[in-house]
Every structure is written in structure tokens, then in C-alpha cells.
Amino acid sequence: MRVRLLLALLSLVSTLIAAPLRAQGYAGLGSTAAQGFATPERGVPLVFPRDHGPHPDYRIEWWYLTANLTGPDGTPYGIQWTLFRSALAPGEARGWQSPQIWMGHAAATSATDHHFAERLARGGIGTAGVKTAPFEAWIDDWRMAGDDGLSNLTLTARGAEFAYDLRLSALGPIVLQGDRGYSVKSADGQASYYYSQPHYRIEGTLTLPSGPVTVTGQGWLDREWSSQPLAADQSGWDWFSLSFDDGARLMGFRLRGTRGDFTSGTWIAADGTATPLSPGALRAEPLEWRTASGHRVPVRWRLTLADHDLDVTIAALNPSAWMGTRFSYWEGPVTVSGNRNGRGYLEMTGYD
Amino acid sequence: MRRAALQALWSHWRRHPLQLATLLAGLALATALWSAVQAINAEARASYARATAQLGVAALDRLEAPGGPVPLARYVALRRAGWQLSPILEGRATLGDQRLRIVGLDPLSHPPMPAVQTLASDPEALPQMIAQGGLMLAPPDLAAALRDTPGLPMVRASAEVPPGMVLTDIGVAERLLHREGQIDRLLILPDQPMGLQPLDRLAPDLHRLPGREGADTARLTDSFHLNLTAFGLLSFAVGLFIVHGTVGLAFEQRRAMIRTLRALGLPMRSLTALMLAELVALALIGGGIGLVLGYLVAAALLPDVAATLRGLYGAPVAGGLSLRPVWVLGGLGMAIAGTLATGAGSLWRGAHMPILAAPGLQAWAERAHRAARLQALAGVGLIAAGLLALWLIPGLIGGFALLAGLMLGAALLLPPVLGLILTLGRRLVGGVVGEWLWADMRAQLPGISLALMALLLALATNIGVGTMVKSFRLTFVGWLDQRLVADLYVTARDDAQGAEIARWLAPRVAAVLPLREAEFQIAGAPAEVYGVVDDVSYRDHWPLIRHSAAGWDRVLTGQAAFVNEQLARRAGLWPGAEVRIAPGWALPVAGVYSDYGNPSGQVIVSIPALLAHARAVPNRRFGIRAGALPVADLMRDLQTQFDLPAAALIDNAGLKARSLAVFDKTFVVTGALNLLTLGVAGFAILTSLLTLWSLRLPQIAPVWALGLTRADLARLEIGRSLALALLTALLALPLGLALAWVLLKVINVQAFGWELPMSLFPLDWLRLLALALLAAGLAAALPARRLYRLPPSDLLKVFANAR
Structure with a gap:
């Protein structure tokens, strides 16, 4: 679950013109009522391929893909491809009159380098959008496109110093997070619709300043939409998507609030069976802090989950993977070691 | 000792309060006009900079479709090819009864921009701007006027938006301008991704225009500011003539004191340092007064300047004046530099004066005579250089170089030409008194020539600029009659x-x-x-x-x-x-x-x-x-x-009146500066004559002794001053006409893009001549009165003191 997006997209409203206003009160945004927007309700079944497409009546939505890749010489890489939708008002309109705003973030990370790029676009005119039949999500020349079931996708993005062109094929089923896709985000009941496709096998080309590299690896797609902001006291979050060598996967997050942390997540067995974690079952403890682009962030974590006999250390591949976008945050590939080994992605926001 | 020396120096000013006042006034005038012009220029430039920064884009390359809009689909296609572009739609529209410029942009893709940045602190503003009916940013006066107009998007005041402009989302702009789906230009953003297809292949029909180094308005209005700066410099120079005269006089009169102080044991070095400090202190006081005056003058003139710039060039300039520290420091710096430059000669002479030497006027005159030939050559050279510049350097700069060469060269030529005339005149008159009069004028010439040069420049500028403005007005009125063919104009x-x-x-x-x-x-x-x-x-x-x-x-x-x-x-x-x-x-x-x-x-x-x-x-x-x-x-x-609102209807006479009002306002500044310059020149003559006064006693005394009464001498004093002013004014006429010709045929064409027929206004010349004579007469009146009242014993003393 990418809670940051709630904030990213809501604060986009006030930050997209100015320099990053990271310090702007999150709590203020959190208390804004979602006027006129639809709100997620428990028990509403998700319908595909319809729900792969946009939901303009909801305030925020994203198509979020992260991947752990490996070069022919074994060098590890990570890439991110994200399309955010933020509605200034519910609904859609033609041309410039559309209230929808789109934001793209892309990044390519190695142990030594971190490149990122950002795109902003208005809805309604065609520079960005998502459609189904066949599926296509795009902003400018960045594109994620494929079949209706999202089982085979092509993925492209490029910035001033990097580019990638990847082919994705899903080796497992789509996973509904939370209660059949209804994911609770706070003790007060804020929630979103949330599903994932964590089973992609990837191959393609990653272009870095040093030249093109053939890469293979695995990817994880998150789809989420909501209108409900965070609880008023929540100031930041840490989010993990981990793939273990035995085929099991974990999505877990910790929301940091003045009233205490809220943790939740989903355990995904090797066959794709998803089990929601009970609130508080996941424990995440920072072990080592580093400064990335002027922000102190934890880059090594201890993660324990008693229900599934998990006790692992998470370490950032590149501690400097700071996304210096208008809404800035840390996002990068991680390695997992301990009583299970594996790879994954870590995202951390709210670290000033 | 130092304290005593200071007291002695100060006692001079205490005994000559008029001289002190003259010095301070000269300094204040010079600083005031110069700083006023600087303040106006700075304000206007700040306005242009604001206008440019507002769009923040002057330096960015842009794509345009020759002769038409870029279709929206074209923009989308280019972005989907990876090019990072930001669309702008721009046009004029009448909202309510306000005719204004609407600039529509996409705040998401547009480079950061002050006006919209101020909105960032308000989370409600952007949704309002993009969705929810739109938001228009307008300068405060316009915002107030638009707020009451029904049917418009919400209006918000922003001091960052240039006058006469409304900044809004492109989606709002296309509705207001009735241009749905159109874009005027695409800004090519600085950060582009790697591996893009070149634009000339993707969009061969669109023209890529290079970013502008400076704003267009700056280029357009350069001539205007050059003009103002020239006026400012001229006033400054004329003001410095006054300072030069007074400082010279003060030194002449204090020679005895300096001798005494040195004889008492004060080292020359200390004395020079003290006098230097005195000059700087006077410069600071005079400059300070000048700054206050300058600010007032600028504040009074700025609304008219703003109207001029808007009317003539469409350049937006706000009417308010802000106080800039640079301006204060610059003004004081100019005052000090000017004072030191003009006082340096006197200081140097004082410092190198043999301790017991007595001053001699004749030696000064001799030196001046030798310099006259060089000066004449330099004057001719400058005029030639100006003509050469016009021929070699195209455009406005060449025109102004010609103006500068012409004016400076003519000023330098004035003393030699006057000298020649006086020499010739002396041959024509008979009689002892007549011959003495001409010879005496000739002898006075070096001392007063700087003041006469100031008068020449002021008169010529008056004639030149006056001829240009009046010719322009005459043409303009005739043109309005032709152009406004309808009896009534109505806007629906x-x-x-x-x-x-x-x-x-x-x-x-x-x-x-x-x-x-x-x-x-x-x-x-x-x-x-x-x-x-x-x-x-x-x-x-x-x-x-x-x-x-x-x-x-x-x-x-x-x-x-x-x-x-x-x-x-x-x-x-x-x-x-x-x-x-x-x-x-x-x-x-x-x-x-x-x-x-x-x-x-x-x-x-x-x-x-x-x-x-x-x-x-x-x-x-x-x-x-x-x-x-x-x-x-x-x-x-x-x-x-x-x-219909009243403003939607305007009749021919009303429109004509309004156009002429704008026109007249345009040249209010020019007129005011003209008069001020002339006033300063008159003042310069006065101070020169006062300076000469004490030096001339040894020359007048023999004439008095030969039988001319003091009343005769006083009358002759005034007559001499009038004659010199008359000669200068006569010489100023051709120079002024040459100036007018250059302004109309060279500068106007370059600056505005139109040529104007030149008309002559002899009545104005007569009025100017009268003004010049009045100034010279008034300036001579004070010395003449002194002469008239001079006790004969003082005249006798001249012989007693003669070595």
C-alpha cells in the first residue's frame, strides 16, 4: 500500500508549481474532508478488467510498478515506474476542463547510482491517462501497455540520464489486498481499494549513462485508489514489498503516527494465496540511519512477523535512493537476509 | 591647530551664506535630476523584469506555427513523443469594460513563475485555477475592476502580474478568447529526456524560435531610457558647472586665509585633507538634499512615464515608486564623485600654490587661450566622429552617438567661436569704451565659458526636443482626423x-x-x-x-x-x-x-x-x-x-481628446526636464559671474579711474552678460534644429518605427531667447548691483594693493 501517494497527490495540489513544500503540514491535508468524491466501501467486489482502468470519482489512484533486476554480470538494479492520478474535483471532462491531474515518477537504481525523472500532465487532452481494452497507462512517452488481464505488459520510461524498455509476464494471479481488496489504513477506519500483481518475470534493456544493459528480474505492480486521506496524526510511512527465494511474498507497511504506529500487510504464499496480517502483527525496527540528499532515513531494518516465523534484516542496495521529485521521498531496491533471503523494494516518506 | 583651521574654513561659509547655498543648490540640483531619472529608469526596468519573470520564459526556445495557432492535438503528439513542452495561449479581450491582455498557460508544465508560486501556499487556489470554474490573477487595480464584472471566473489580485494583464489557466483563457483547442506557442523546457527524435523531423512545419536574450520591451524602450539618461546626465553636468564655479570662487577667496594658515604652521597636507573632508561633507549634504528632491521629482513624473511607456510601446510599468538602496548609494556616489571631480582642480592649485604667491587672472586667461585651439579641434573631431558613428553603427546607438558627438562637439566649439566673434566685433566698433567692452568680454570668456556651454546645451535641447514634440503633435492631430473616420465607436x-x-x-x-x-x-x-x-x-x-x-x-x-x-x-x-x-x-x-x-x-x-x-x-x-x-x-x-455600459460607447471627439491626452502626457516628462535644465543653466551663469566678480575688480578699477561711473559699469556688466547669452542663444538655434532633425529623422525611425515631417516654430525660439536673456540678465543683476553699490574706496584699494 502506497500511503505516500495519498499525500503526494493531495499535496501535489499545492506543490506542483512551487519548489517542494515537503514541510507543509501533512496533518492539514489529512483532515480535509473528501467532498463530492466517492469513498471505498467494504464488500464491494472488484471487477476486472474494468478496475484496471481509472476511477475518476475517487480523489487519488496509482499504477505503481517496482522491479528488482540483474545484469548479465550479476549486477543488481532496481527500477520504478509510477503513474499517479489526482482529481481536483470528481468526474471527467473534455480538454483542459478536465479536473484530473497525472503525475509520473520513474527511477533506475544501482548500488552506486540513482537516476529519477518526473512528469506532470493534465487529464482530458491526451498527454496522460489510462484505458482498458486493451490496457494502456501513459504519461508523455512513458507507457505501460498490454492485455486486459495485465498478464503481459511492456513498460517504457526515460529521463535525461536513463531509460528502460522492459517486457513483463505474470507468473501468478492478481492478489487482492486487505479484505478482498478493501485495505484499511488506520485505526480510525480510513481505507482504500488495493490489489497487486506481485508475480512478474521481467526481461529487457536498461540504459544508463554507461550504456545499455540487458536485464532480467522480477516485478511487483500495485493498484490502489481512494478518496480518504490519512488519519490526522499520521506523518509518514515505511512500506515494504519483499519476494523471498522460496516463492513467498510479503507486503507490509508501518504508518507512523503520534498515537502510535499502525502496521498491516499481506502474506502471499508461493501459490498466490493471500492472507491479511492482523494489525500490529508486523514489527519493523530501524537498525541503521544514513543521510540521503540531506534527509536522515533508516537504510537497514529488522522485520519480524511471528505468525509466519519471519525474522529478517532489510538493507538498501543504494542508501542514496532519494527521489528528489516535487514531493520527495526515499524509494529503492533492498536485499533480504535472515531466516529467509530475497529481494524487494522499500519506500519511506515523511523523513525531514 | 586643526580645530582652528576648521573654524577658519567654516568662517568663510559663515561670511558667504549665499555662496554656500549656491554650492549646495548646485549639488542638490545635479543629484536630484540625475537620481530622478535613475529612479524612473530603475522602476521601469523592474516592471519589465517582472513582466518577463512572470512568464519566466524569455530565455526558453519556443515552437510556433507560422501565422496560426498550434492545434492542441499537435501538442499532445509532441509530448507523447517525449518532448517536454509547455503551451501558452495569449490574446487581447475586453472583459467588462477593460481591454486587457490574457495569458493562458498550463500551471502544471509551465516553469516556476512568481505569481503562481504565491498561490502555492494556498491549497485551495490551484484546484480553483484548473478546475472549479477557474481563477484569474490580475494586478491589484485590474483585479478590483474585474471583481464586479458578472460572468467571469474568480479574480485574485497579485502584485506580480504586470499591469494590464490577466494570468490564468489555458483552459480559462481559451474560453475567454473564444479559441478552444488552440495554442499560440510551445515553450521548450530546459530538461529533456535522452534519445528524443529531433523536432525538425517530428514537426517540420513548426518554427523553432530562439529564446530572447532580453525582453522585447527592454529592446523597444531602450531608446526612451537612453533619452532619459541623456537628460539626466546633461542636468548632472550642468549642475556640476555650478559646483565648479562655486568651489573655484571659494578657493580664490580663501587664498589669503590659506596663506595665513600655512604661515601659522599648518602643514599643506593637513590643510588639503581638511578641505577634501569639507568637500565630501558638502557633497553628502547636497547629495542628500538632491536625493530627497530626486525622489519627489521621480514620484511626480513616474505616472506620466508609465503612461508613455504603455501608450507608445505597450510596455507595462507600474505607477508606484519604490526606494532602492542601490539608488541612494548611487546618487550619493555621483554627488561625491562629481564634487571631487569639479573641486579637484581648485584643490590641486591650492596645494601647489607657492606660499606667498598672489593670484593672477591674466595667467589663467593666457592658458585658456592656448587651450582654445585644441578645444576647437576636439569639437570638430567629435562632430565628425558622431557623423561617422551614424554611418558605421546601424540603429539607435548610431543615432545617439551622432547626438552625443553633435552636442559635445558644439559645446566645445562654443568658446572658440564666441572668441572669434568677439575679436571680429572689436574691429567693428569704434570708441574707446566700445573697444574695451569687447576686449573685456573676450577676457571674461574663459571664466564664463563653462556656464555658457551649459546654456548652449540647455537651449539647443529645448529647441530640438520642443521641435520634435510639436512636429509630432501636429502630425498626430492631422493623422487622428484622418484615422478616426467614424462618428461613434461601440463595443458589444x-x-x-x-x-x-x-x-x-x-x-x-x-x-x-x-x-x-x-x-x-x-x-x-x-x-x-x-x-x-x-x-x-x-x-x-x-x-x-x-x-x-x-x-x-x-x-x-x-x-x-x-x-x-x-x-x-x-x-x-x-x-x-x-x-x-x-x-x-x-x-x-x-x-x-x-x-x-x-x-x-x-x-x-x-x-x-x-x-x-x-x-x-x-x-x-x-x-x-x-x-x-x-x-x-x-x-x-x-x-x-x-x-451598454458608458465605456462601451465613445464618440469621435471623445476618442480624439483621449488620444491627445495620452499624447500630451507622454511628453510632460520631456517638457519638465527641459525647463529644469534651462533653470539649472541660468543658475550656472549666475555662479560663474559671481566667481568672476572678485577676480574682475583689478580690471574694472582702471576703467573707473578713467572716468566711467559705477552706474555705467553696472549697466555695461548687465549688457555684457546679455550679449554673451544672446550670442550663445543664436548659436544654439542651428544646433537645436540639427538636434530636432536627428531626433525626427534618425531616432524616431529607429525607436518607434515612424518618420515625421519636421515643422518649425519660430515663436518658441523667440520665447526661449527671451528666457535665456532673462536668465542672463538676472544672473548679472546681482554682480551689477554690487558694483553699483561698491564704495569707491574699494576700487581705490586695487591701486594701493598693486605691486
């Missing part, structure tokens, strides 16, 4: 009402002339293209300055176009050439008309031709020839029938 709320008004009017009046207009890019700059209908008033009165056979017939049948003089000069579009208005729409130029006061290019075509090539041309403005109907009745009927 929208096209529908426009059509209704036209229908209602048709049976009642002699002619209804629709005025329809669209903006195109012609020769790389925005230009207005007007559509007109066939009407006898156009054919009879339109102010064509060049035309070809059957011009109107060809224009009205869509086969040709008329262009305004500005466009013709800029792009070389004279009859015989072809003007490219849009891709696939080029027309031969059938004529060129004068179009004073318009900063941009303009083209006139027939209405069908315009409608065939431009979409969404508003049909809201009409000229009406009333025929037999009284215009006042027609106005009243129209107003009640269509519920």
Missing part, C-alpha cells in the same frame, strides 16, 4: 449582441463599419490583422503614406493588404512586396499607412479575407457614421436599447 458584450446592434443600427445611420481583428505572427512578431468593409470614409481619409494604383479596390476584393508604417519599416514591406500573414496566405502590399502610437505591426485586409483565414474572429466592435442623426442622441438610444 459578445458576438450575438454585436449582430443585434448592427441590425438595429443599419436602417438608422449612414454606415455601420464592423471592426474585426485577429492576431497573427508576421515577420516573427505578433501583429494585428484588421478586416474592414468598403466605405467612402476609408477611401477618402485613410492616412496612406505610400500607395499603389487602385489600392483600396484590391484590398477590399481580397487581393492585397495595407500594412502600417511600423511593420513596413521593420520587415521591409513596401508596395510591391508581399506580406506573409499565415501559411498559404500572402498578399501583395498595396499601401502603407501611418499608425502613430501603436507598438505592434498591423495589417488591413477585407473582412471576407480575414474570416477565411482566421477562426473565431469576434464581431463586437463597430464604427458608426451617424449621417444626419445627432451623435449624442444615438449614444443615448444605443445605451438604453442594449443596456
Whole structure:
């Protein structure tokens, strides 16, 4: 679950013109009522391929893909491809009159380098959008496109110093997070619709300043939409998507609030069976802090989950993977070691 | 000792309060005019910078479709090819009763911009701007006016938005301008991804225009600011003449004191340091007063300057003046530098004076005589250099170089020429007194020549600028009569009402002339293209300055176009050439008309031709020839029938009055500076004469001893001053006319894009001559009065003291 997006997209409203206003009160945004927007309700079944497409009546939505890749010489890489939708008002309109705003973030990370790029676009005119039949999500020349079931996708993005062109094929089923896709985000009941496709096998080309590299690896797609902001006291979050060598996967997050942390997540067995974690079952403890682009962030974590006999250390591949976008945050590939080994992605926001 | 020396120095000023006042006044005047001009220039430049920063884009390359808008789909296609571009839609519209410039942009993709940045602190603002009905940012005065207009998006005041402009989302702008789906230009953003296809392959039909180094307005208005700066420098120089005179006088008069102080044991070095400190202190006081005066002058003139810049160049300048530290420091610095520069000679002479030497006037005059030949040569050289500059350097700079060479050269030539005249004059007169008079004038010349040079420059500037302004006004009035062919001009709320008004009017009046207009890019700059209908008033009165056979017939049948003089000069579009208005729409130029006061290019075509090539041309403005109907009745009927605001109707006389008011306002500044310069020059003569006064006693005393009464001497004193002023004024006349010619035929063409016929105004010359004589007479009155009242014993003392 990418809670940051709630904030990213809501604060986009006030930050997209100015320099990053990271310090702007999150709590203020959190208390804004979602006027006129639809709100997620428990028990509403998700319908595909319809729900792969946009939901303009909801305030925020994203198509979020992260991947752990490996070069022919074994060098590890990570890439991110994200399309955010933020509605200034519910609904859609033609041309410039559309209230929808789109934001793209892309990044390519190695142990030594971190490149990122950002795109902003208005809805309604065609520079960005998502459609189904066949599926296509795009902003400018960045594109994620494929079949209706999202089982085979092509993925492209490029910035001033990097580019990638990847082919994705899903080796497992789509996973509904939370209660059949209804994911609770706070003790007060804020929630979103949330599903994932964590089973992609990837191959393609990653272009870095040093030249093109053939890469293979695995990817994880998150789809989420909501209108409900965070609880008023929540100031930041840490989010993990981990793939273990035995085929099991974990999505877990910790929301940091003045009233205490809220943790939740989903355990995904090797066959794709998803089990929601009970609130508080996941424990995440920072072990080592580093400064990335002027922000102190934890880059090594201890993660324990008693229900599934998990006790692992998470370490950032590149501690400097700071996304210096208008809404800035840390996002990068991680390695997992301990009583299970594996790879994954870590995202951390709210670290000033 | 130092304390005593200071007291002694100060005692001089205590005994000569008038001299102190003169010195401070000279300094204050010089600083005031200079700083006023600087303040005005700085304010105007800040306004341009704001306007440029507002769009934050002057330096970015841009893509434009020649002659037309870029379709929205084109923009989307280029972005989907990876190019990072930001769209701008821009145009003029009338909102309520305000005619203004609307700039529509996409706040998401546009580079950071001050006005919108201020919105960032308000999370409600951006949704309001993009969705929820829109938000317009306008300068405070405009915002207040627009707020009461129904049917407009929400208005918010922002001091960052230039005057006369509304900044809004492109989605709002396309509605207000009735240009849905159109974009005027695409800014090419600085950060582009790797591996893009080149634009000339993706979009060969779009023109990539390089970013501008400076804002267009800055280029356009350079001449105006150069003009002001020249005026400021001139005033400064004239003010320094005064300072030079007074400081020189003070040193002459204090020689005895200096001798005494040195004899008492004060080292020359300490004395020089003290006098230097005294000068700096005086400069600071005078400069301080000057700054206050300058601020007041600038604040008084700025609204008119702003009106000028808006009216002549379309350059937005706010009317308020802000106090800038740089300006204060600069003004004081100029005051100190000027004082030291003018006082340095006196200081140096004082410091190198043999301790017991007595001053000699004759030696000074001798030196001046030797210098005169060099000066004459330098003067001729400067004029020649100016002419050469005009020939070698194209454009405005060459014109101003000619002006500078002409003025400075003429000023340098003045003393030698006056000397020559005086020498010749001496041969013509008979009689001992007459001969002495001429010789004495000749001897005085070096001492007063700086003041006379100031007078020459002031008079010539007055004649030159006055001739230009009056010639311009005369031409302008005649042109207005021709150009304003209709009796009444009416602006409807929208096209529908426009059509209704036209229908209602048709049976009642002699002619209804629709005025329809669209903006195109012609020769790389925005230009207005007007559509007109066939009407006898156009054919009879339109102010064509060049035309070809059957011009109107060809224009009205869509086969040709008329262009305004500005466009013709800029792009070389004279009859015989072809003007490219849009891709696939080029027309031969059938004529060129004068179009004073318009900063941009303009083209006139027939209405069908315009409608065939431009979409969404508003049909809201009409000229009406009333025929037999009284215009006042027609106005009243129209107003009640269509519920039009008063500002939507304007009659010919009203428009003329308004245009002339704008015109006159434009040159208020010039007039004020003119008068001030002349005043300063008169003051300079006074101080020069006062300086000479004490030096002249040894020369007058023998004449008095030979039998001329003091009253005779006083009369002759005034007569001499008048004669010198008269000679200077006569020499200033040709210089002023030359200046006027350069202004009209060189500077105007370069700066505004129009040439004006030169008219002569001899009555003005006579008035100026009278003013010059009055100034010289007044300046001589004080020394003359002193002479008249001088006790004979003082004159006798001259012989007692003679070595």
C-alpha cells in the first residue's frame, strides 16, 4: 500500500508549481474532508478488467510498478515506474476542463547510482491517462501497455540520464489486498481499494549513462485508489514489498503516527494465496540511519512477523535512493537476509 | 591647530551664506535630476523584469506555427513523443469594460513563475485555477475592476502580474478568447529526456524560435531610457558647472586665509585633507538634499512615464515608486564623485600654490587661450566622429552617438567661436569704451565659458526636443482626423449582441463599419490583422503614406493588404512586396499607412479575407457614421436599447481628446526636464559671474579711474552678460534644429518605427531667447548691483594693493 501517494497527490495540489513544500503540514491535508468524491466501501467486489482502468470519482489512484533486476554480470538494479492520478474535483471532462491531474515518477537504481525523472500532465487532452481494452497507462512517452488481464505488459520510461524498455509476464494471479481488496489504513477506519500483481518475470534493456544493459528480474505492480486521506496524526510511512527465494511474498507497511504506529500487510504464499496480517502483527525496527540528499532515513531494518516465523534484516542496495521529485521521498531496491533471503523494494516518506 | 583651521574654513561659509547655498543648490540640483531619472529608469526596468519573470520564459526556445495557432492535438503528439513542452495561449479581450491582455498557460508544465508560486501556499487556489470554474490573477487595480464584472471566473489580485494583464489557466483563457483547442506557442523546457527524435523531423512545419536574450520591451524602450539618461546626465553636468564655479570662487577667496594658515604652521597636507573632508561633507549634504528632491521629482513624473511607456510601446510599468538602496548609494556616489571631480582642480592649485604667491587672472586667461585651439579641434573631431558613428553603427546607438558627438562637439566649439566673434566685433566698433567692452568680454570668456556651454546645451535641447514634440503633435492631430473616420465607436458584450446592434443600427445611420481583428505572427512578431468593409470614409481619409494604383479596390476584393508604417519599416514591406500573414496566405502590399502610437505591426485586409483565414474572429466592435442623426442622441438610444455600459460607447471627439491626452502626457516628462535644465543653466551663469566678480575688480578699477561711473559699469556688466547669452542663444538655434532633425529623422525611425515631417516654430525660439536673456540678465543683476553699490574706496584699494 502506497500511503505516500495519498499525500503526494493531495499535496501535489499545492506543490506542483512551487519548489517542494515537503514541510507543509501533512496533518492539514489529512483532515480535509473528501467532498463530492466517492469513498471505498467494504464488500464491494472488484471487477476486472474494468478496475484496471481509472476511477475518476475517487480523489487519488496509482499504477505503481517496482522491479528488482540483474545484469548479465550479476549486477543488481532496481527500477520504478509510477503513474499517479489526482482529481481536483470528481468526474471527467473534455480538454483542459478536465479536473484530473497525472503525475509520473520513474527511477533506475544501482548500488552506486540513482537516476529519477518526473512528469506532470493534465487529464482530458491526451498527454496522460489510462484505458482498458486493451490496457494502456501513459504519461508523455512513458507507457505501460498490454492485455486486459495485465498478464503481459511492456513498460517504457526515460529521463535525461536513463531509460528502460522492459517486457513483463505474470507468473501468478492478481492478489487482492486487505479484505478482498478493501485495505484499511488506520485505526480510525480510513481505507482504500488495493490489489497487486506481485508475480512478474521481467526481461529487457536498461540504459544508463554507461550504456545499455540487458536485464532480467522480477516485478511487483500495485493498484490502489481512494478518496480518504490519512488519519490526522499520521506523518509518514515505511512500506515494504519483499519476494523471498522460496516463492513467498510479503507486503507490509508501518504508518507512523503520534498515537502510535499502525502496521498491516499481506502474506502471499508461493501459490498466490493471500492472507491479511492482523494489525500490529508486523514489527519493523530501524537498525541503521544514513543521510540521503540531506534527509536522515533508516537504510537497514529488522522485520519480524511471528505468525509466519519471519525474522529478517532489510538493507538498501543504494542508501542514496532519494527521489528528489516535487514531493520527495526515499524509494529503492533492498536485499533480504535472515531466516529467509530475497529481494524487494522499500519506500519511506515523511523523513525531514 | 586643526580645530582652528576648521573654524577658519567654516568662517568663510559663515561670511558667504549665499555662496554656500549656491554650492549646495548646485549639488542638490545635479543629484536630484540625475537620481530622478535613475529612479524612473530603475522602476521601469523592474516592471519589465517582472513582466518577463512572470512568464519566466524569455530565455526558453519556443515552437510556433507560422501565422496560426498550434492545434492542441499537435501538442499532445509532441509530448507523447517525449518532448517536454509547455503551451501558452495569449490574446487581447475586453472583459467588462477593460481591454486587457490574457495569458493562458498550463500551471502544471509551465516553469516556476512568481505569481503562481504565491498561490502555492494556498491549497485551495490551484484546484480553483484548473478546475472549479477557474481563477484569474490580475494586478491589484485590474483585479478590483474585474471583481464586479458578472460572468467571469474568480479574480485574485497579485502584485506580480504586470499591469494590464490577466494570468490564468489555458483552459480559462481559451474560453475567454473564444479559441478552444488552440495554442499560440510551445515553450521548450530546459530538461529533456535522452534519445528524443529531433523536432525538425517530428514537426517540420513548426518554427523553432530562439529564446530572447532580453525582453522585447527592454529592446523597444531602450531608446526612451537612453533619452532619459541623456537628460539626466546633461542636468548632472550642468549642475556640476555650478559646483565648479562655486568651489573655484571659494578657493580664490580663501587664498589669503590659506596663506595665513600655512604661515601659522599648518602643514599643506593637513590643510588639503581638511578641505577634501569639507568637500565630501558638502557633497553628502547636497547629495542628500538632491536625493530627497530626486525622489519627489521621480514620484511626480513616474505616472506620466508609465503612461508613455504603455501608450507608445505597450510596455507595462507600474505607477508606484519604490526606494532602492542601490539608488541612494548611487546618487550619493555621483554627488561625491562629481564634487571631487569639479573641486579637484581648485584643490590641486591650492596645494601647489607657492606660499606667498598672489593670484593672477591674466595667467589663467593666457592658458585658456592656448587651450582654445585644441578645444576647437576636439569639437570638430567629435562632430565628425558622431557623423561617422551614424554611418558605421546601424540603429539607435548610431543615432545617439551622432547626438552625443553633435552636442559635445558644439559645446566645445562654443568658446572658440564666441572668441572669434568677439575679436571680429572689436574691429567693428569704434570708441574707446566700445573697444574695451569687447576686449573685456573676450577676457571674461574663459571664466564664463563653462556656464555658457551649459546654456548652449540647455537651449539647443529645448529647441530640438520642443521641435520634435510639436512636429509630432501636429502630425498626430492631422493623422487622428484622418484615422478616426467614424462618428461613434461601440463595443458589444459578445458576438450575438454585436449582430443585434448592427441590425438595429443599419436602417438608422449612414454606415455601420464592423471592426474585426485577429492576431497573427508576421515577420516573427505578433501583429494585428484588421478586416474592414468598403466605405467612402476609408477611401477618402485613410492616412496612406505610400500607395499603389487602385489600392483600396484590391484590398477590399481580397487581393492585397495595407500594412502600417511600423511593420513596413521593420520587415521591409513596401508596395510591391508581399506580406506573409499565415501559411498559404500572402498578399501583395498595396499601401502603407501611418499608425502613430501603436507598438505592434498591423495589417488591413477585407473582412471576407480575414474570416477565411482566421477562426473565431469576434464581431463586437463597430464604427458608426451617424449621417444626419445627432451623435449624442444615438449614444443615448444605443445605451438604453442594449443596456451598454458608458465605456462601451465613445464618440469621435471623445476618442480624439483621449488620444491627445495620452499624447500630451507622454511628453510632460520631456517638457519638465527641459525647463529644469534651462533653470539649472541660468543658475550656472549666475555662479560663474559671481566667481568672476572678485577676480574682475583689478580690471574694472582702471576703467573707473578713467572716468566711467559705477552706474555705467553696472549697466555695461548687465549688457555684457546679455550679449554673451544672446550670442550663445543664436548659436544654439542651428544646433537645436540639427538636434530636432536627428531626433525626427534618425531616432524616431529607429525607436518607434515612424518618420515625421519636421515643422518649425519660430515663436518658441523667440520665447526661449527671451528666457535665456532673462536668465542672463538676472544672473548679472546681482554682480551689477554690487558694483553699483561698491564704495569707491574699494576700487581705490586695487591701486594701493598693486605691486
